[in-house]
Amino acid sequence: xxxxxxxxxxxxxxxxxxxxxxxxxxxxxxxxxxxxxxxxxxxxxxxxxxxxxxxxxxxxxxxxxxxxxxxxxxxxxxxxxxxxxxxxxxxxxxxxxxxxxxxxxxxxxxxxxxxxxxxxxxxxxxxxxxxxxxxxxxxxxxxxxxxxxxxxxxxxxxxxxxxxxxxxxxxxxxxxxxxxxxxxxxxxxxxxxxxxxxxxxxxxxxxxxxxxxxxxxxxxxxxxxxxxxxxxxxxxxxxxxxxxxxxxxxxxxxxxxxxxxxxxxxxxxxxxxxxxxxxxxxxxxxxxxxxxxxxxxxxxxxxxxxxxxxxxxxxxxxxxxxxx
Amino acid sequence: xxxxxxxxxxxxxxxxxxxxxxxxxxxxxxxxxxxxxxxxxxxxxxxxxxxxxxxxxxxxxxxxxxxxxxxxxxxxxxxxxxxxxxxxxxxxxxxxxxxxxxxxxxxxxxxxxxxxxxxxxxxxxxxxxxxxxxxxxxxxxxxxxxxxxxxxxxxxxxxxxxxxxxxxxxxxxxxxxxxxxxxxxxxxxxxxxxxxxxxxxxxxxxxxxxxxxxxxxxxxxxxxxxxxxxxxxxxxxxxxxxxxxxxxxxxxxxxxxxxxxxxxxxxxxxxxxxxxxxxxxxxxxxxxxxxxxxxxxxxxxxxxxxxxxxxxxxxxxxxxxxxxxxxxxxxxxxxxxxxxxxxxxxxxxxxxxxxxxxxxxxxxxxxxxxxxxxxxxxxxxxxxxxxxxxxxxxxxxxxxxxxxxxxxxxxxxxxxxxxxxxxxxxxxxxxxxxxxxxxxxxxxxxxxxxxxxxxxxxxxxxxxxxxxxxxxxxxxxxxxxxxxxxxxxxxxxxxxxxxxxxxxxxxxxxxxxxxxxxxxxxxx
Numbered sequence: 001x002x003x004x005x006x007x008x009x010x011x012x013x014x015x016x017x018x019x020x021x022x023x024x025x026x027x028x029x030x031x032x033x034x035x036x037x038x039x040x041x042x043x044x045x046x047x048x049x050x051x052x053x054x055x056x057x058x059x060x061x062x063x064x065x066x067x068x069x070x071x072x073x074x075x076x077x078x079x080x081x082x083x084x085x086x087x088x089x090x091x092x093x094x095x096x097x098x099x100x101x102x103x104x105x106x107x108x109x110x111x112x113x114x115x116x117x118x119x120x121x122x123x124x125x126x127x128x129x130x131x132x133x134x135x136x137x138x139x140x141x142x143x144x145x146x147x148x149x150x151x152x153x154x155x156x157x158x159x160x161x162x163x164x165x166x167x168x169x170x171x172x173x174x175x176x177x178x179x180x181x182x183x184x185x186x187x188x189x190x191x192x193x194x195x196x197x198x199x200x201x202x203x204x205x206x207x208x209x210x211x212x213x214x215x216x217x218x219x220x221x222x223x224x225x226x227x228x229x230x231x232x233x234x235x236x237x238x239x240x241x242x243x244x245x246x247x248x249x250x251x252x253x254x255x256x257x258x259x260x261x262x263x264x265x266x267x268x269x270x271x272x273x274x275x276x277x278x279x280x281x282x283x284x285x286x287x288x289x290x291x292x293x294x295x296x297x298x299x300x301x302x303x304x305x306x307x308x309x310x311x312x313x314x315x316x317x318x319x320x321x322x323x324x
Numbered sequence: 325x326x327x328x329x330x331x332x333x334x335x336x337x338x339x340x341x342x343x344x345x346x347x348x349x350x351x352x353x354x355x356x357x358x359x360x361x362x363x364x365x366x367x368x369x370x371x372x373x374x375x376x377x378x379x380x381x382x383x384x385x386x387x388x389x390x391x392x393x394x395x396x397x398x399x400x401x402x403x404x405x406x407x408x409x410x411x412x413x414x415x416x417x418x419x420x421x422x423x424x425x426x427x428x429x430x431x432x433x434x435x436x437x438x439x440x441x442x443x444x445x446x447x448x449x450x451x452x453x454x455x456x457x458x459x460x461x462x463x464x465x466x467x468x469x470x471x472x473x474x475x476x477x478x479x480x481x482x483x484x485x486x487x488x489x490x491x492x493x494x495x496x497x498x499x500x501x502x503x504x505x506x507x508x509x510x511x512x513x514x515x516x517x518x519x520x521x522x523x524x525x526x527x528x529x530x531x532x533x534x535x536x537x538x539x540x541x542x543x544x545x546x547x548x549x550x551x552x553x554x555x556x557x558x559x560x561x562x563x564x565x566x567x568x569x570x571x572x573x574x575x576x577x578x579x580x581x582x583x584x585x586x587x588x589x590x591x592x593x594x595x596x597x598x599x600x601x602x603x604x605x606x607x608x609x610x611x612x613x614x615x616x617x618x619x620x621x622x623x624x625x626x627x628x629x630x631x632x633x634x635x636x637x638x639x640x641x642x643x644x645x646x647x648x649x650x651x652x653x654x655x656x657x658x659x660x661x662x663x664x665x666x667x668x669x670x671x672x673x674x675x676x677x678x679x680x681x682x683x684x685x686x687x688x689x690x691x692x693x694x695x696x697x698x699x700x701x702x703x704x705x706x707x708x709x710x711x712x713x714x715x716x717x718x719x720x721x722x723x724x725x726x727x728x729x730x731x732x733x734x735x736x737x738x739x740x741x742x743x744x745x746x747x748x749x750x751x752x753x754x755x756x757x758x759x760x761x762x763x764x765x766x767x768x769x770x771x772x773x774x775x776x777x778x779x780x781x782x783x784x785x786x787x788x789x790x791x792x793x794x795x796x797x798x799x800x801x802x803x804x805x806x807x808x809x810x811x812x813x814x815x816x817x818x819x820x821x822x823x824x825x826x827x828x829x830x831x832x833x834x835x836x837x838x839x840x841x842x843x844x845x846x847x848x
Contacts (some may be wrong), residue, residue, distance in 0.1 A: 197425040201439030
């Protein structure tokens with residue numbers, strides 16, 4: 001009996017951390033998905049996340065208001081996105097290379113700012129888990145305060161997260177709707193697939209790409225902030241630790257659809273959570289191997305060739321209006 | 325309708341559009357030289373000319389992509405300025421591009437709605453668009469399913485989507501730029517019916533083409549351009565194919581099927597049961613069996629993308645087969661490498677000449693020796709013999725009448741016809757036993773085409789086995805001794821020239837095995 005309870009607790013724990021850990025991936029990957037749907041491959045997500053993580057942390061640290069922190073993170077990411085857009089859309093630079101440049105830029109600048117403006121690792125009182133509580137509902141025969149997270153099993157998995165976690169998952173249907181049901185979304189899809197066709201119908205190809213790369217930057221910034229002011233509550237140099245690159249992979253994994261990206265983020269973070277629990281529980285597996293597991297899974301998933309079919313045809317190709 | 329001045333699409337009619345004295349210069353080229361041209365409501369007007377004659381430049385001026393250096397554009401007699409494609413659209417000018425401007429993973433309706441203001445902005449109003457598309461398709465006989473994904477439609481239907489797009493945006497004057505290049509003969513007939521319908525409804529149409537019989541078939545008037553200038557403006561009824569060709573090329577041209585001696589050569593190439601797949605697992609070749617005899621030209625007809633390219637590459641050694649064999653002169657070469665096959669006497673003129681046929685940035689001379697590196701006159705002990713190479717290149721250039729400023733000119737600076745002549749020179753100088761020629765005259769002007777055909781006939785007479793792959797049925801009918809028609813990677817049938825008709829080939833190209841009644845039912 002006790003053993004069964006423990007197993008259940010572990011499963012709940014893995015599911016809870018899986019959802020929680022999916023958050024930064026989800027923001028970053030959904031943002032990158034938008035950039036790629038418009039035809040821009042931005043490998044600089046990691047750098048944009050770091051800038052967002054720092055900006056979010058610093059503003060929250062100074063003002064005590066995590067919402068201002070999120071705003072600052074979004075603005076920092078947006079500006080990083082603007083740099084990427086100028087280089088890759090207007091100046092038509094090789095996107096893989098400029099993205100790596102953006103990553104190194106973000107890594108360097110966030111470290112520099114951290115050293116000069118903070119100096120030491122500080123904690124911050126950022127977002128807390130939301131409390132879905134109701135007091136005295138006579139109809140349901142509840143007389144004391146009732147919180148949703150007290151619901152067995154489902155409660156601790158779904159109702160014990162910060163607002164940024166819910167925000168990330170809310171983006172999935174929102175972006176689906178925007179892409180499929182709005183004129184702007186139609187423009188995005190067309191520009192990523194056949195920019196010449198969109199251009200011939202006076203859709204501003206470069207404008208759409210700027211918008212999406214900057215939107216992707218803002219979301220990557222929020223992804224960074226979700227780490228520094230919600231999940232961990234600290235800022236450290238290079239704290240994103242490769243998450244931005246995984247986010248790029250998740251876009252491919254998810255076949256460029258919001259739901260697919262969410263599935264990928266959840267799968268990845270669940271395996272990550274599992275791996276953490278395996279270590280905590282002291283299973284006799286080399287910890288390095290366990291840490292490797294999610295990345296291995298990503299590589300295997302990416303090697304499945306049929307996903308390529310959904311790739312935006314103009315991905316990573318700068319648009320030049322043909323004169324011939 | 326004529327009284328209201330409105331078209332069924334609700335757009336105002338364009339009674340006349342005229343250009344007067346248009347001049348457009350590019351560095352070193354006078355693309356349009358005082359061009360006059362006009363088209364009226366209800367008229368289909370052909371703009372005929374070879375590649376580089378200035379047709380596209382003129383149309384780009386009408387579409388607002390170029391500004392003329394001199395001259396004016398008159399809409400219903402009033403001078404207008406067209407500064408952008410947006411302007412052009414507002415004036416009621418619609419373009420049907422040769423390369424479709426369609427987003428292939430979107431639906432027909434989404435493609436039409438793209439770039440339009442929605443009635444429910446920022447939300448899409450696809451039902452509204454779809455309802456209007458249905459009205460248009462009924463009125464103009466443009467059957468196409470608005471909900472279909474464009475990439476899954478046949479090419480002829482995709483073209484209708486382009487026409488719908490232009491009509492939807494209020495196109496009163498439509499410019500069709502080489503619209504038949506990618507169509508089967510049946511699809512061409514359907515397109516012409518649609519064009520006539522549009523003209524009857526009061527639209528003005530400009531039909532850009534270099535295919536004479538199509539111009540004669542569908543248009544009311546013809547303006548011929550040569551070297552940027554108008555060299556003729558005639559009523560279609562009052563002219564002949566011969567006259568138009570002479571105007572277009574500037575000298576008399578013959579279209580006769582070349583006289584040919586019957587050569588009963590032995591089987592040189594035998595492809596048996598060949599099947600091939602691409603890396604995505606899609607079938608490219610499906611049990612292809614084909615023989616080519618020495619001194620015979622076998623034409624391969626088919627709409628682009630039905631396995632012709634895979635067949636050519638399989639024979640040249642660039643496309644591995646999953647099953648089947650290829651035999652050259654009793655020797656099985658299925659596993660032989662491409663370079664071994666060159667050594668065995670297979671010459672190959674690839675379809676994508678800029679991509680597969682030459683190295684763009686290499687000089688003419690370097691391109692001439694690409695296939696011939698191991699031979700003694702090109703290199704000795706691993707060192708190039710520049711003198712010998714230059715001598716040979718000079719001879720080939722003069723033999724094949726290649727127009728190039730020098731041997732060292734990067735080949736990309738030459739015209740399409742001259743590049744093709746360089747490739748011909750390279751392949752024929754190796755004295756091939758088998759020549760695979762894929763689209764040898766595509767995008768090449770009439771003069772150079774004639775020259776290339778002459779050389780092919782020469783090779784035939786010399787006993788070379790020739791596989792001529794072409795999407796141009798006129799070329800196939802003119803050159804081939806036997807005609808194989810490919811559809812979805814299969815050979816539908818192999819027809820001796822004497823039994824081949826355009827109708828029969830057209831049906832085979834569409835994947836239909838014709839019986840006698842079918843052939844009669846198709847209008848010529």
